[in-house]
Amino acid sequence: xxxxxxxxxxxxxxxxxxxxxxxxxxxxxxxxxxxxxxxxxxxxxxxxxxxxxxxxxxxxxxxxxxxxxxxxxxxxxxxxxxxxxxxxxxxxxxxxxxxxxxxxxxxxxxxxxxxxxxxxxxxxxxxxxxxxxxxxxxxxxxxxxxxxxxxxxxxxxxxxxxxxxxxxxxxxxxxxxxxxxxxxxxxxxxxxxxxxxxxxxxxxxxxxxxxxxxxxxxxxxxxxxxxxxxxxxxxxxxxxxxxxxxxxxxxxxxxxxxxxxxxxxxxxxxxxxxxxxxxxxxxxxxxxxxxxxxxxxxxxxxxxxxxxxxxxxxxxxxxxxxxxxxxxxxxxxxxxxxxxxxxxxxxxxxxxxxxxxxxxxxxxxxxxxxxxxxxxxxxxxxxxxxxxxxxxxxxxxxxxxxxxxxxxxxxxxxxxxxxxxxxxxxxxxxxxxxxxxxxxxxxxxxxxxxxxxxxxxxxxxx
Numbered sequence: 001x002x003x004x005x006x007x008x009x010x011x012x013x014x015x016x017x018x019x020x021x022x023x024x025x026x027x028x029x030x031x032x033x034x035x036x037x038x039x040x041x042x043x044x045x046x047x048x049x050x051x052x053x054x055x056x057x058x059x060x061x062x063x064x065x066x067x068x069x070x071x072x073x074x075x076x077x078x079x080x081x082x083x084x085x086x087x088x089x090x091x092x093x094x095x096x097x098x099x100x101x102x103x104x105x106x107x108x109x110x111x112x113x114x115x116x117x118x119x120x121x122x123x124x125x126x127x128x129x130x131x132x133x134x135x136x137x138x139x140x141x142x143x144x145x146x147x148x149x150x151x152x153x154x155x156x157x158x159x160x161x162x163x164x165x166x167x168x169x170x171x172x173x174x175x176x177x178x179x180x181x182x183x184x185x186x187x188x189x190x191x192x193x194x195x196x197x198x199x200x201x202x203x204x205x206x207x208x209x210x211x212x213x214x215x216x217x218x219x220x221x222x223x224x225x226x227x228x229x230x231x232x233x234x235x236x237x238x239x240x241x242x243x244x245x246x247x248x249x250x251x252x253x254x255x256x257x258x259x260x261x262x263x264x265x266x267x268x269x270x271x272x273x274x275x276x277x278x279x280x281x282x283x284x285x286x287x288x289x290x291x292x293x294x295x296x297x298x299x300x301x302x303x304x305x306x307x308x309x310x311x312x313x314x315x316x317x318x319x320x321x322x323x324x325x326x327x328x329x330x331x332x333x334x335x336x337x338x339x340x341x342x343x344x345x346x347x348x349x350x351x352x353x354x355x356x357x358x359x360x361x362x363x364x365x366x367x368x369x370x371x372x373x374x375x376x377x378x379x380x381x382x383x384x385x386x387x388x389x390x391x392x393x394x395x396x397x398x399x400x401x402x403x404x405x406x407x408x409x410x411x412x413x414x415x416x417x418x419x420x421x422x423x424x425x426x427x428x429x430x431x432x433x434x435x436x437x438x439x440x441x442x443x444x445x446x447x448x449x450x451x452x453x454x455x456x457x458x459x460x461x462x
Contacts, residue, residue, distance in 0.1 A: 026160025065406025161321030354380025
């Protein structure tokens with residue numbers, strides 16, 4: 001029996017909370033290197049601080065995926081994790097600008113701790129959103145669901161990246177004071193935390209997940225196997241059981257363990273993993289090194305003068321806000337384009353645009369012309385956020401969707417860990433601390449990602 005068709009606004013509400021999460025994540029991407037440099041970190045050490053994000057994702061996402069696969073409460077299957085993670089994420093965003101005050105004698109250590117805390121909570125919040133779309137939508141609507149999610153992610157990325165610039169427009173100082181987080185960045189973190197919590201509350205209150213019996217019916221599964229309870233109607237009367245949920249139970253019975261899941265990974269996931277490795281390694285290099293790469297290289301076209309440190313950081317935020325804009329636009333049409341041409345050709349074309357974008361960053365020094373290469377990177381970003389999940393969701397057993405989406409996150413975290421461990425060595429000893437060359441290396445990696453799509457099996461095209 002097919003799942004009921006959801007309206008556009010129902011699909012929108014499924015992922016609306018991701019808008020706020022991505023605002024927080026975008027603030028982190030744009031400003032982490034600057035914050036740590038202001039606290040005394042050397043450019044060759046930046047990638048080590050950035051390891052917090054992929055390490056947190058590698059550990060947390062599979063765990064949250066497996067737990068949420070078996071959690072059935074009156075509040076739903078994925079929503080409790082989304083909401084709990086959002087509360088912690090908000091706290092982390094409010095704390096980050098204040099790390100010099102929280103531990104004055106070791107602000108770098110406190111910053112690293114808060115960054116890890118922040119990334120753990122982001123991952124708790126983000127992971128269930130991927131599985132929620134797969135849970136709630138029929139195969140015919142899944143591409144649309146992930147495209148809407150991609151649109152909201154990119155809209156959040158734009159807002160988060162531009163928040164520091166908006167703060168300066170509002171009169172907040174962007175002065176870079178050594179040992180302190182500048183006020184325009186601090187206020188942006190405060191605003192981002194509040195928005196994150198509010199958007200997640202919309203998803204939590206506007207989304208009604210399927211209870212076990214409906215989920216089993218729509219996926220052709222045995223109800224007892226889905227709920228992990230042979231008799232899901234033994235719930236406490238007047239409690240969650242009234243909605244068809246066991247009373248706060250987390251299923252374990254009948255669920256395959258992590259080792260069993262790893263042994264039975266769909267071939268498609270392994271094939272996509274190669275593409276993911278190259279594309280996410282490229283993105284990680286951009287997030288880590290964009291600020292030091294363009295510092296001293298960005299020229300004001302009106303005066304020909306190199307931008308100041310504070311102005312350069314603000315412009316990094318602008319550039320990080322540019323690439324999600326074309327991603328938003330492309331995502332509106334992506335499901336239709338993919339329906340006509342196929343997921344693989346569209347995915348490869350997006351990644352090729354990203355490779356060209358990275359190449360452009362090496363050639364351009366004009367402040368405003370730097371926006372053009374970011375358009376190509378934005379098109380790649382749209383494909384990276386939507387196509388792999390659309391392809392994979394058709395290949396995974398619905399009962400283990402959360403676990404496999406979490407395991408698939410390894411293909412995002414592993415490349416970031418590899419670059420995090422080796423990036424400092426590469427930039428210092430191979431490129432002579434010339435960080436802009438890391439953007440060139442990112443372009444090579446994105447090109448390899450585009451080529452590798454050809455090796456994803458034909459069984460992904462459904």
